[in-house]
Amino acid sequence: MNEVVVDLSRLQFAITALYHFLFVPLTLGLSVILVIMEAVYVMTGRVIWRDMVKFWGVLFGINFAMGVATGITMEFQFGTNWAYFSHYVGDIFGVPLAIEGLMAFFLEATFVGLFFFGWERLSKLQHLLVTTMVAIGSNFSALWILIANGWMQNPVGAKFNPTTMRMEVTDFYAVIFNEVAQAKFVHTVSAGYVTGAMFVLAISAWYLLRGRHRAFAVRSMTVAASFGLASALSVVVLGDESGYAATEHQKMKLAAIEAEWETQPPPAGFNVLAWPDMEKRENAFELKVPWVLGLIATRSLSREVLGINDLVARAKVRVRHGLRAYRALQRLRRDPADKAAIRELRVFDHTLGYALLLKRYRTDIENATPAEIEKAAWDTVPDVLTLFWSFRIMVGLGFYFIVLFGIAFILSARRAFERHRWFLWLAFVSLPLPWVAAELGWIVAEYGRQPWIIEGVLPTFLGVSEVSVGQVAFSLVGFIVFYTVLAVADVYLMVKYARLGPDAYLGVDTNARARERVPVLASAIET
Amino acid sequence: MVPPIDYETLKIIWWLLLGLLLVGFMVTDGFDMGAGALLPFAGRNDEERRLIINTVGPVWEGNQVWFVLGGGAIFAAWPPLYALAFSGFYVAMFLVLAALIVRPVSFVFRSKNKDPRWRAIWDGGLFVSGIVPPLVFGIAMGNVLQGVPFRLTEDLRPVYEGSFAGLLNPFALLCGLLALAMVIQHGAAWLVLKTEGDVARRARHFGAVAGVGAVALFAICGAIVWAGLVEGYVIRAGAAPGAEANPLAKTVAREAGAWAANLNAAPGKWLGPLVGLLGLGVAAFLLQFKRGRLALVASGLGIAGVIATPGLAMFPFILPSSSNPSMSLTVWDASSSHLTLFLMLIATLVFMPLIIAYTSWVYYVIRGKVSLEALLASRESY
Incomplete structure (x- = not known):
């Protein structure tokens, strides 16, 4: 295993995944907002709502193209850079990816063309149906990707097969209804909805600050305010659910997020602020609120939240058990009919991954020394400092969104946006924040899973392909250059169209059209 | 749960389905890549290029999405192939990815700015992304037929032993050109169907030339394999069709003429090359008579026949190893587990008819020639 290849491959995956996720949340959120706006148009016949769909639609289209383009990298990068991972878990992990294509990506990609090209060829209801399919496709897409990702966090419904040397599906129902996957899905799409709502809110606020497109902006903000408030509430509540799922399945990640080195007597106190020191394995300072962590994490007063030190001790036992599974596997290779070895493997195979952590220190891991086992056990601790702060900033932003959209909702109900310019400024400058929160969320989820590529099953460094440093460096530099150019073009077009505004883009005066209507019933079925 | 269809049958079904996916990709994305490849030749000014x-x-x-789905389906049905091919063909794969990344943005970004330099950049993107994927896929197929240097460790870790330059051998390059020529003819047929005037006239011309070229290249590649200049592979022992998948449990020999012998062993398999040759040839002929729709069908069939040919000739091999033939990947020992293949089949049976239905509806909605006036009047057009 070449350490440099591992590090470069991880860096490339992190960069391309975080970059891809700049576009995904906006697609998720904006697609639903487009459906809402178009539904209002079809139901009321008010033309300005069609203008809104068309204008936000063009921004959606630019973003969508970037999402599709960067998603292609993700679909194939498992094979190019994580070949052993692909072999080891493809039997399970490949399935949700393939179903994502069948059920979701085909749907959104096929209908997104008609969303743009179908205005003149479809009736209003048909076009609304098309827009709805794009939104459903995008959201289903997220579902299947998060089922795949959830399985990496909590690998249920699968078993190691010594004949094929890989994990294989035993219970697909468990894979789909994996608690972690379901919690992640609702949390992630809610985050996307917040992003979409913020995008519409911020740009509309900017129009109002400039005194442009009044009717258009106020209506857009009304949709964004109510949709955003509901989404911001659900992203926090469902994020809590996601965290609760983590306490059940990923105790180490939770302990790292909370910088809890020692197990506290229940109910555990919550570190509001702390400065974790990885070397000394303690917090340089901490500000603790009693009881809160125990209440959030276990939803009880009596259950413990295990600290890092205790979890490492547990990992040490698992490494030893894993070695028994590994030795049994070696014996099976020599004699596939060895009954004792089959039994031994069956008992300990769920810990096999822990033994594989030792591969970092020697190839003949069956001869590992106690010191190496100790090191391997400590390897199961992710980067506490990064997790602790990423998580806190993300959660802080989550609460901020509730407040911001709460105010927006009140102002919208009172039709008072324009009288509160401070709020319009606040909404405008808050534009980048959902992206910050979403990226930090992925850092918590993925960086927090380290050292595992599949939690407890396969260490990340073993998942990598047998490629050279030169090859990975080539693709990494290629992606960085390429993605930077695309980012410049994307931002340029986004800003260009946002500044252009709906009137110039559509060639109409949206204010004058605010009261214009088309007959509702007859028009719904005509083009 | 024990699937109600036996493992061997499922392995064969998935071999067929993955073949169909590849055909689906080359036939649907093929014509738009072909249109991209023809962009600078069939469209001489900005308006003509916009029309295309x-x-x-x-x-x-x-x-x-056929491409993306193909990737996902290979991952799910043949994990060892997904792992080996994409890490082995690392640089080639990066080129394809780069092309397919630049493609969506080129379509969407191109006409959103009037600056001719801006448009030239994205036209370039569409051109390159129309050329590179078929070329690389053809080259990859050419290498697969010859076998690729790789081995598997005891843990089944795939190790590619060749180089990028090694992929660019003469036979593989011919296969690359063949794929490109097919796609160009296919794109030309699409343009004849969807446009009128100068663009259609030029498309007819280039398409027919590409079609004749494709027929010739297919015949040459076939002759090379037929003559045994490209060696085939034969399973000597092991690789029982119903066995659990481990590619290390068999013995394979290299043998000149093995691929041709596979076709002869089941004469029905000759349908593949026959449909390939006829389809491509007839399409070139139909283009001359401005029959865009029929030409599109014929070239689509031709592409299907050409893709089916190596698949049928190699069965049950999917990726032979030239350096360690016994480690070759075959349908029998590189598939997913019994349960996974079954579940994936159910998912495909549920969703594929839906996909075909709504995709057909979309093509129905956009039927007819594309007119310059309409696209200039629309704000949503590219």
Whole structure:
């Protein structure tokens, strides 16, 4: 295993995944907002709502193209850079990816063309149906990707097969209804909805600050305010659910997020602020609120939240058990009919991954020394400092969104946006924040899973392909250059169209059209 | 749960389905890549190029999903192939990815700015992304037929032992050109169907030339394999069709003429090359008579026949190893587990008819020639 290849491959995956996720949340959120706006148009016949769909639609289209383009990298990068991972878990992990294509990506990609090209060829209801399919496709897409990702966090419904040397599906129902996957899905799409709502809110606020497109902006903000408030509430509540799922399945990640080195007597106190020191394995300072962590994490007063030190001790036992599974596997290779070895493997195979952590220190891991086992056990601790702060900033932003959209909702109900310019400024400058929160969320989820590529099953460094440093460096530099150019073009077009505004883009005066209507019933079925 | 269909049958079904996916990709995305490849030749000014781009504007995105789905399906059905091929062909794969990344943005970004330099950049993107994928896929297929140098460790870790330059051997390059020629003819047929005037006239011309070229290249590649200049592979022992998948449990020999012998062993398999030759040839002929729709069908069939040919000739091999033939990947020992193949089949049976239905509806909605006036009047066009 070449350490440099591992590090470069991880860096490339992190960069391309975080970059891809700049576009995904906006697609998720904006697609639903487009459906809402178009539904209002079809139901009321008010033309300005069609203008809104068309204008936000063009921004959606630019973003969508970037999402599709960067998603292609993700679909194939498992094979190019994580070949052993692909072999080891493809039997399970490949399935949700393939179903994502069948059920979701085909749907959104096929209908997104008609969303743009179908205005003149479809009736209003048909076009609304098309827009709805794009939104459903995008959201289903997220579902299947998060089922795949959830399985990496909590690998249920699968078993190691010594004949094929890989994990294989035993219970697909468990894979789909994996608690972690379901919690992640609702949390992630809610985050996307917040992003979409913020995008519409911020740009509309900017129009109002400039005194442009009044009717258009106020209506857009009304949709964004109510949709955003509901989404911001659900992203926090469902994020809590996601965290609760983590306490059940990923105790180490939770302990790292909370910088809890020692197990506290229940109910555990919550570190509001702390400065974790990885070397000394303690917090340089901490500000603790009693009881809160125990209440959030276990939803009880009596259950413990295990600290890092205790979890490492547990990992040490698992490494030893894993070695028994590994030795049994070696014996099976020599004699596939060895009954004792089959039994031994069956008992300990769920810990096999822990033994594989030792591969970092020697190839003949069956001869590992106690010191190496100790090191391997400590390897199961992710980067506490990064997790602790990423998580806190993300959660802080989550609460901020509730407040911001709460105010927006009140102002919208009172039709008072324009009288509160401070709020319009606040909404405008808050534009980048959902992206910050979403990226930090992925850092918590993925960086927090380290050292595992599949939690407890396969260490990340073993998942990598047998490629050279030169090859990975080539693709990494290629992606960085390429993605930077695309980012410049994307931002340029986004800003260009946002500044252009709906009137110039559509060639109409949206204010004058605010009261214009088309007959509702007859028009719904005509083009 | 024990699936109600036996393992061997499922392995064969998935071999067929993955073949169909590949055909689906080359036939649907093929014509829009072909249109991209023809962009600078069939479209001589900005308006003509816009016309070409907008013929595929509403559908290219759905077409490209065949590629993404193909990747996902290989991952799920043949994990060892997914692992080996994409890490082995690392640089080639990066080129394809780069092309397919630049493609969506080129379509969407191109006409959103009037600056001719801006448009030239994205036209370039569409051209390159129309050329590179078929070329690389053809080259990859050419290498697969010859076998690729790789081994598997005891833990089944795939190790590719060749180089990028090694992929660019003469036979593989011929296969690359063949794929490119097919796609260009296919794209030309699409343009003849969807446009009128100068663009259609030029497309007819280039398409017929590409079609004749494709027929010739297919015949040459076939002759090379037939003559045994490209060696085939034969399973000597092991690789029982119903066995659990481990590619290390068999013995394979290299043998000149093995691929041709496979075709002869089941004469029905000759349908593949026959349909390939006829389809490509007839399409070139039909283009001369401005029969865009029929030419599109014929070249689509031709592409299907050409893709089926190596598949049928190699069965049950999917990726032979030239350096360690016994480690070759075959349908029997590189598939997913019994349960996974079954579940994936159910998912495919549920969703594929839906996909075909709504995709057909989209093509129905956008039927007819694309007119320059309409696309210039629309704000949503590319």
